[in-house]
Amino acid sequence: MPDQLIYAIEVFFNGLMAGVLYALVALGFVLIYKASGIFNYAQGVMALFAAMTLVGVMEGQVPFAHLINAVLGTKVHHFGWHLPALVGIVSTVLVMVVLAWLVQRVIFKHLVGQEPIILFMATIGLAYFMEGLGDMMWGSEIKKLDVGLPQGINLWIDEATYNIFDYGFFIDNLDIVATIIAITLVGSLVIFAQYTKEGRAMRAVADDHQAALSVGVSLNFIWIMVWSVAGFVALVAGIMWGTKSGVQFSLSLIALKALPVLMLGGFTSIPGAIVGGLIIGVGEKLFEFLVGPLIGGATENWFAYVLALLLLVFRPQGLFGEKIIERV
Amino acid sequence: MLDQTQDHENLLEVNNIEVIYNHVILVLKGVSLNVPKGGITALLGGNGAGKTTTLKAISNLLKSERGEVTKGHITYRGDHIAHSEPADLVKRGVVQVMEGRHCFEHLTVEENLLTGAYTRPDGKGAIEADLDMVYNYFPRLKDRRKSQAGYTSGGEQQMCAIGRALMSKPETILLDEPSMGLAPQLVEQIFEIVKSVNENEGVTFLLAEQNTNVALRYAHYGYILESGRVVMDGEASELRENPDVKEFYLGMSEEGRKSFRDVRSYRRRKRWLS
Numbered sequence: 229m230p231d232q233l234i235y236a237i238e239v240f241f242n243g244l245m246a247g248v249l250y251a252l253v254a255l256g257f258v259l260i261y262k263a264s265g266i267f268n269y270a271q272g273v274m275a276l277f278a279a280m281t282l283v284g285v286m287e288g289q290v291p292f293a294h295l296i297n298a299v300l301g302t303k304v305h306h307f308g309w310h311l312p313a314l315v316g317i318v319s320t321v322l323v324m325v326v327l328a329w330l331v332q333r334v335i336f337k338h339l340v341g342q343e344p345i346i347l348f349m350a351t352i353g354l355a356y357f358m359e360g361l362g363d364m365m366w367g368s369e370i371k372k373l374d375v376g377l378p379q380g381i382n383l384w385i386d387e388a389t390y391n392i393f394d395y396g397f398f399i400d401n402l403d404i405v406a407t408i409i410a411i412t413l414v415g416s417l418v419i420f421a422q423y424t425k426e427g428r429a430m431r432a433v434a435d436d437h438q439a440a441l442s443v444g445v446s447l448n449f450i451w452i453m454v455w456s457v458a459g460f461v462a463l464v465a466g467i468m469w470g471t472k473s474g475v476q477f478s479l480s481l482i483a484l485k486a487l488p489v490l491m492l493g494g495f496t497s498i499p500g501a502i503v504g505g506l507i508i509g510v511g512e513k514l515f516e517f518l519v520g521p522l523i524g525g526a527t528e529n530w531f532a533y534v535l536a537l538l539l540l541v542f543r544p545q546g547l548f549g550e551k552i553i554e555r556v
Numbered sequence: 557m558l559d560q561t562q563d564h565e566n567l568l569e570v571n572n573i574e575v576i577y578n579h580v581i582l583v584l585k586g587v588s589l590n591v592p593k594g595g596i597t598a599l600l601g602g603n604g605a606g607k608t609t610t611l612k613a614i615s616n617l618l619k620s621e622r623g624e625v626t627k628g629h630i631t632y633r634g635d636h637i638a639h640s641e642p643a644d645l646v647k648r649g650v651v652q653v654m655e656g657r658h659c660f661e662h663l664t665v666e667e668n669l670l671t672g673a674y675t676r677p678d679g680k681g682a683i684e685a686d687l688d689m690v691y692n693y694f695p696r697l698k699d700r701r702k703s704q705a706g707y708t709s710g711g712e713q714q715m716c717a718i719g720r721a722l723m724s725k726p727e728t729i730l731l732d733e734p735s736m737g738l739a740p741q742l743v744e745q746i747f748e749i750v751k752s753v754n755e756n757e758g759v760t761f762l763l764a765e766q767n768t769n770v771a772l773r774y775a776h777y778g779y780i781l782e783s784g785r786v787v788m789d790g791e792a793s794e795l796r797e798n799p800d801v802k803e804f805y806l807g808m809s810e811e812g813r814k815s816f817r818d819v820r821s822y823r824r825r826k827r828w829l830s
Contacts, residue, residue: 436661442617
């Protein structure tokens with residue numbers, strides 16, 4: 229087999245893994261958009277905030293340490309404990325649920341029935357607020373996140389491919405774990421949406437708020453639930469990216485990469501978010517590998533957007549978006 | 557059944573309510589009505605008379621449309637319900653079928669029906685039994701149970717909306733404009749079903765309807781609304797015979813129903829005579 233093809237296969241797999249992470253962020257967007265029609269600009273910051281909280285809790289950081297020290301003249305930093313990852317994750321999930329409740333209670337409860345653009349602007353405000361809150365609570369330095377996920381080259385794949393192609397593929401263990409977790413997460417979300425009472429109510433709310441209200445579904449409850457689930461998804465995405473490249477501000481920018489994923493997959497489709505993520509992940513890596521050298525590289529920055537734009541022209545609802553049902 | 561006394565006979569009492577939208581638009585100017593247990597009460601009137609607003613004031617769906625009950629009170633079984641959430645009302649047995657059907661388009665017909673049972677605490681078995689009951693009343697829905705509600709016909713959507721309301725095991729259904737956009741034959745069929753649900757399941761109905769003719773044939777009692785006020789009320793049979801109702805709402809004069817040609821000849825005759 230020619231070397232070029234073998235490299236391309238390796239690039240393909242790496243792209244697939246990167247795509248999983250895009251998909252995870254996109255999934256958070258889809259959940260909230262589907263249930264409430266809100267495009268949540270803060271999804272990326274939620275991932276950052278969740279990852280920061282997780283590190284903070286595990287390392288026993290004192291929240292608002294700077295503020296406390298400045299006001300009281302004390303010198304507190306750490307509680308002096310190191311918690312196991314599971315405890316950290318569970319407490320972070322609780323924090324995200326409280327956050328969901330607050331967001332609903334303080335912001336969106338008062339904006340029921342407003343124009344989508346106003347809801348969107350509210351989420352921009354929320355994004356910057358959470359960014360500041362995260363920095364104030366846990367400090368703004370780059371943090372290392374280690375919840376015990378395996379990292380580094382997968383030797384088994386390396387060896388197996390070496391025996392076949394005479395060339396060992398470099399595939400990161402973390403990427404494999406991320407893929408498995410993402411698949412599990414998506415599977416359970418789909419089952420939840422399709423087969424449980426609350427999931428059905430969530431889809432009903434997405435279709436028609438008023439009608440859902442009229443059959444006794446509490447919009448408040450559904451929205452808090454959806455924001456909590458989106459918070460959980462953000463946490464998972466935050467753990468993956470944080471483990472890979474440290475918990476830092478740039479983590480919140482992956483939200484921008486989720487935009488073309490959403491355009492591709494459709495704003496309302498959970499499977500769409502996944503497939504869209506994979507297509508973008510694989511597409512941009514392969515394009516960079518095959519076409520990049522010809523046109524001077526750095527195609528990864530714009531490839532996803534151009535692809536999404538092209539698709540929008542031909543299929544505005546995305547690949548998997550719900551068909552707009554219109555009866556005349 | 558246990559309510560034999562006079563003051564419990566009315567399940568629902570609306571007492572002189574005033575509704576304002578957006579803090580400025582006065583829509584209801586003092587509407588009062590009583591809905592007796594086990595009856596079909598009709599709320600009649602033309603466009604913009606305030607029928608839908610009255611129903612939404614009762615079911616508390618006004619809030620999401622920036623409407624507000626500013627005067628008067630509404631009681632259900634003697635309790636004030638003006639400030640309870642729609643979900644609480646559904647739990648108490650008051651459910652609304654909104655004007656224009658409002659099915660969940662992307663859910664299948666069966667999922668739509670199951671969503672109607674959202675507030676019910678009793679288990680799967682009871683819900684399954686009621687699903688059968690609904691399919692019994694609406695065999696059409698059983699045929700279409702797996703199709704997305706958005707792709708079903710207008711009549712099927714109306715059936716789906718009524719069936720969905722039935723799934724909450726209601727005591728009272730507020731039914732808004734069931735005849736809207738449906739063929740006369742289908743309207744008749746839907747009212748026939750409403751009547752049999754009322755008789756067999758003992759569900760009380762308050763129905764808002766523009767089609768005075770049909771509504772007065774199926775209802776027991778009627779209220780006529782005109783620009784936010786009740787202008788007339790009475791037993792349905794009396795209203796049907798009332799000359800004013802006949803003239804303004806049923807399109808009939810003393811001589812019976814007229815076709816357009818008769819109207820013209822009537823005018824001609826009048827000119828000759830005068």
